Amino acid sequence: MSKQTSLTEDNPIVLEIRGMRIAVRTDAGDGPVLVDDVSLELRRGEVIGLIGESGAGKSTIGLASMGYTRRGCHIVGGNIIFGDTDIRAISPDARRELRGPKIAYIAQSAAASFNPAHTLMEQVCEAAVRHSVLSPAEARAEAISLFRQLDLPSPESIGSRYPHQVSGGQLQRVMAAMAMVAKPDILIFDEPTTALDVTTQVECLAAFRKLIREHGTAALYITHDLAVVAQIADRIMVLRRGKMVEFGESRQILLEPKEEYTRRLVSERIAGSPFADGAVAADIPILAIDHVSADYPGKPKVIDNVSLEVGKGDTVAVVGESGSGKSTLARVVTGLLPRTAGDVRFNGSSLSPRLKDRAKDQLRRVQMIYQMPDVALNPQHTLLETIGRPVAFYFNRSGREVRTRVAELLSQMDLPESFITRKTSELSGGQKQRVSIARALAAEPDLIICDEVTSALDQLVGEEILRLLKKLQDDLGVAYLFITHDLGTVKRIANKVAVMLKGKMVASGDTATVFSPPYHPYTELLLSSVPEMRPEWLDEVLAARAAGAARTSALLRAP
Amino acid sequence: MRIRGYKVSVTAQIGIAIVVINLLVALLAPLIAPFDQATPLGDAWADADSQHWLGLDNLGRDIVSRLIYGARMSIGLALIITALSFFIGVITGFAAAVAGGWVDQALSRLVDLILSMPTLIFAFVILSVLGTALPVLIITIAILDSTKVFRLARSVAVNIVSLEFVEAARLRGEGWWWIVTREVLPNAIPPLTAEFGLRFCFTFLFIAALSFLGLGVQPPDADWGSMVRDYRDMINFGSAAPLYPAAAIAILTIGVNFVVDWMLSIHSRGQGEGA
Numbered sequence: 140m141s142k143q144t145s146l147t148e149d150n151p152i153v154l155e156i157r158g159m160r161i162a163v164r165t166d167a168g169d170g171p172v173l174v175d176d177v178s179l180e181l182r183r184g185e186v187i188g189l190i191g192e193s194g195a196g197k198s199t200i201g202l203a204s205m206g207y208t209r210r211g212c213h214i215v216g217g218n219i220i221f222g223d224t225d226i227r228a229i230s231p232d233a234r235r236e237l238r239g240p241k242i243a244y245i246a247q248s249a250a251a252s253f254n255p256a257h258t259l260m261e262q263v264c265e266a267a268v269r270h271s272v273l274s275p276a277e278a279r280a281e282a283i284s285l286f287r288q289l290d291l292p293s294p295e296s297i298g299s300r301y302p303h304q305v306s307g308g309q310l311q312r313v314m315a316a317m318a319m320v321a322k323p324d325i326l327i328f329d330e331p332t333t334a335l336d337v338t339t340q341v342e343c344l345a346a347f348r349k350l351i352r353e354h355g356t357a358a359l360y361i362t363h364d365l366a367v368v369a370q371i372a373d374r375i376m377v378l379r380r381g382k383m384v385e386f387g388e389s390r391q392i393l394l395e396p397k398e399e400y401t402r403r404l405v406s407e408r409i410a411g412s413p414f415a416d417g418a419v420a421a422d423i424p425i426l427a428i429d430h431v432s433a434d435y436p437g438k439p440k441v442i443d444n445v446s447l448e449v450g451k452g453d454t455v456a457v458v459g460e461s462g463s464g465k466s467t468l469a470r471v472v473t474g475l476l477p478r479t480a481g482d483v484r485f486n487g488s489s490l491s492p493r494l495k496d497r498a499k500d501q502l503r504r505v506q507m508i509y510q511m512p513d514v515a516l517n518p519q520h521t522l523l524e525t526i527g528r529p530v531a532f533y534f535n536r537s538g539r540e541v542r543t544r545v546a547e548l549l550s551q552m553d554l555p556e557s558f559i560t561r562k563t564s565e566l567s568g569g570q571k572q573r574v575s576i577a578r579a580l581a582a583e584p585d586l587i588i589c590d591e592v593t594s595a596l597d598q599l600v601g602e603e604i605l606r607l608l609k610k611l612q613d614d615l616g617v618a619y620l621f622i623t624h625d626l627g628t629v630k631r632i633a634n635k636v637a638v639m640l641k642g643k644m645v646a647s648g649d650t651a652t653v654f655s656p657p658y659h660p661y662t663e664l665l666l667s668s669v670p671e672m673r674p675e676w677l678d679e680v681l682a683a684r685a686a687g688a689a690r691t692s693a694l695l696r697a698p
Numbered sequence: 699m700r701i702r703g704y705k706v707s708v709t710a711q712i713g714i715a716i717v718v719i720n721l722l723v724a725l726l727a728p729l730i731a732p733f734d735q736a737t738p739l740g741d742a743w744a745d746a747d748s749q750h751w752l753g754l755d756n757l758g759r760d761i762v763s764r765l766i767y768g769a770r771m772s773i774g775l776a777l778i779i780t781a782l783s784f785f786i787g788v789i790t791g792f793a794a795a796v797a798g799g800w801v802d803q804a805l806s807r808l809v810d811l812i813l814s815m816p817t818l819i820f821a822f823v824i825l826s827v828l829g830t831a832l833p834v835l836i837i838t839i840a841i842l843d844s845t846k847v848f849r850l851a852r853s854v855a856v857n858i859v860s861l862e863f864v865e866a867a868r869l870r871g872e873g874w875w876w877i878v879t880r881e882v883l884p885n886a887i888p889p890l891t892a893e894f895g896l897r898f899c900f901t902f903l904f905i906a907a908l909s910f911l912g913l914g915v916q917p918p919d920a921d922w923g924s925m926v927r928d929y930r931d932m933i934n935f936g937s938a939a940p941l942y943p944a945a946a947i948a949i950l951t952i953g954v955n956f957v958v959d960w961m962l963s964i965h966s967r968g969q970g971e972g973a
Contacts, residue, residue, distance in 0.1 A: 502869065507866065509866070516863055517885070518885065520884075528870070529870060532872070
């Protein structure tokens with residue numbers, strides 16, 4: 140806090156938090172402390188990034204700066220001073236008057252924050268009009284000007300659309316407009332780009348930054364991605380388990396982190412050291428996807444004439460944005476969605492299009508690991524039941540043998556053997572994902588399909604899962620088909636990659652070849668959209684895009 | 699007070715007490731009833747005295763004893779009917795959700811068909827045609843009730859079937875029996891238990907209504923609904939006789955609802971713990 144950016148250090152302080160403590164409080168007394176002794180000063184025009192893994196308390200701090208806490212949580216200590224009022228000291232009604240016109244909030248999921256039954260314009264103007272900040276006509280004019288500033292298409296008419304008629308990235312920007320209409324002093328962004336594809340994320344980040352700069356609004360920007368916050372924040376506060384780990388200027392946090400925890404976060408994000416050594420693949424493919432097409436009944440083709448081979452011990456990544464058909468490809472391979480054309484061969488023999496026509500041994504050889512470990516494991520089953528079932532089901536083992544095998548798999552996953560009697564619902568996200576892996580391995584498969592396996596996990600936990608998968612591959616020779624949108628992961632773990640765009644495969648081959656020039660233009664767009672840990676990155680990307688704008692937009696429309 | 703680590707609210711404690719006492723009375727009726735339920739012991743509508751705490755009824759039978767035997771009949775019947783309706787409703791509901799397609803369509807439309815007719819009138823017709831023997835009564839009400847259980851079980855199961863652990867089981871090659879009993883059922887227990895309590899109350903009231911109309915339990919067996927019917931005229935003469943069985947019905951219904959509310963609150967809290 141000693142140094143401040145020259146831009147903002149003379150500006151008045153709009154929000155000051157001193158020694159804030161937030162705890163869970165129930166009938167039984169005080170529960171765990173969620174936020175412990177956090178202090179910050181936010182000046183006009185300044186953006187402070189709050190960063191940390193889930194459970195770090197960053198969203199709790201964001202909400203608390205509006206004087207709001209989730210149910211059961213209470214602000215038990217410290218001061219939150221907005222302008223010259225202590226938010227904790229005023230009545231709930233007075234606090235409600237601040238939210239919206241003075242302090243506005245932009246949530247992660249815009250889709251869940253809009254009412255599908257009203258037009259965007261109604262919802263954007265609602266708060267400002269209700270709080271009598273603007274007349275309805277003024278609010279409309281302001282909204283249209285904000286739509287234009289946020290680079291939304293046809294700003295005059297987009298307001299008459301309904302939330303489902305615009306894309307996710309556009310909706311997120313409309314939400315920013317909704318927050319800005321009443322010209323608040325502070326904006327709170329809570330992971331506003333986390334749910335978006337990388338290419339959309341770039342557009343939203345650029346729009347948010349432009350908005351903040353033009354209006355000189357102060358902002359708290361909450362995210363788990365250091366590279367994202369690096370583009371937008373003047374200062375960064377690193378949080379861990381409710382405590383402040385480090386607080387300083389963005390450049391200092393990124394380039395010279397002082398604390399060990401920050402250093403780990405930064406190095407994991409930059410690292411990019413590949414696990415894959417490239418020389419593993421044998422000649423005979425175990426999985427061959429041959430000119431396959433598929434669709435959902437009555438809809439256009441979701442995947443169109445796609446071919447792909449996975450060799451023994453290969454890690455093949457399928458990348459693309461949401462809607463590109465990459466998850467559908469996995470469903471076709473597993474037989475959940477019967478293919479309409481083409482062939483899928485496993486170890487040389489063709490697999491039936493439908494799951495129920497496949498032999499038990501064919502099913503055993505292809506296993507799957509899911510994105511959300513919470514719903515991929517039956518919460519009512521113990522680890523013994525969960526991991527033991529494939530062992531008993533495929534290999535007809537006795538109860539004792541199953542137990543021994545489960546214990547062996549648990550130790551391979553670095554999980555304590557004592558967990559064997561626990562229910563899966565009692566585990567943390569990372570532990571659950573390890574159990575999912577153990578369940579897949581219990582079938583002794585040749586191929587494991589990994590569907591976004593790290594994207595629901597915190598960065599450091601996801602990193603451990605990737606390491607574990609790599610180690611298992613080295614030990615067991617299992618092949619992976621990696622479905623992901625995270626190019627960082629791909630570069631590190633995959634030796635082959637296939638890029639999908641709107642159901643078609645636009646590039647495939649060795650990772651090194653696909654990801655180095657000459658690129659397919661869409662690959663280049665994807666690659667350049669992954670945020671880098673340099674504050675200048677966003678400017679460079681935007682400049683490069685402006686230069687090649689025509690080509691990029693033509694590309695996004697194709698094919 | 700706590701049960702399995704869950705705090706038991708005051709209303710839940712009252713509810714549990716009411717349910718337990720009623721169950722004990724029903725189970726031990728022959729042991730604790732001072733007199734036989736069907737034997738006339740004196741003048742009709744004799745006043746209460748030290749032997750007959752609530753007096754005698756229209757045929758000179760002991761009202762206390764009839765209430766105690768009535769608990770046995772009313773609660774026993776309601777339990778059997780509810781259990782049977784759950785057996786039918788849960789199996790068909792889960793089958794519809796897991797199988798989907800035409801199985802789901804056929805079962806759902808059949809249920810719509812039954813539900814489109816007013817329950818009481820439907821029961822009237824069947825009981826008038828087939829007679830009012832206890833097994834007919836039980837099966838008729840159980841089938842009518844199972845349609846409502848079907849709807850709940852199906853919608854609960856549809857939500858569970860869409861989760862990935864069920865997909866994982868399908869990919870493994872598991873049959874539908876495993877999926878229904880091992881994957882879906884354990885996760886459907888909390889809402890189904892709560893529904894069991896509520897349906898028990900409705901069945902209980904439905905039997906009382908049928909008995910009141912003369913189509914339920916037949917004399918000389920006592921049940922609370924028919925007792926209200928037999929005693930109802932006495933309210934004109936300032937006697938409280940019809941109020942005793944009516945109060946028994948009301949108290950048990952309230953008690954069961956207290957317990958159900960408590961179980962529902964545990965369930966909703968339990969859902970939050972995953973986050």
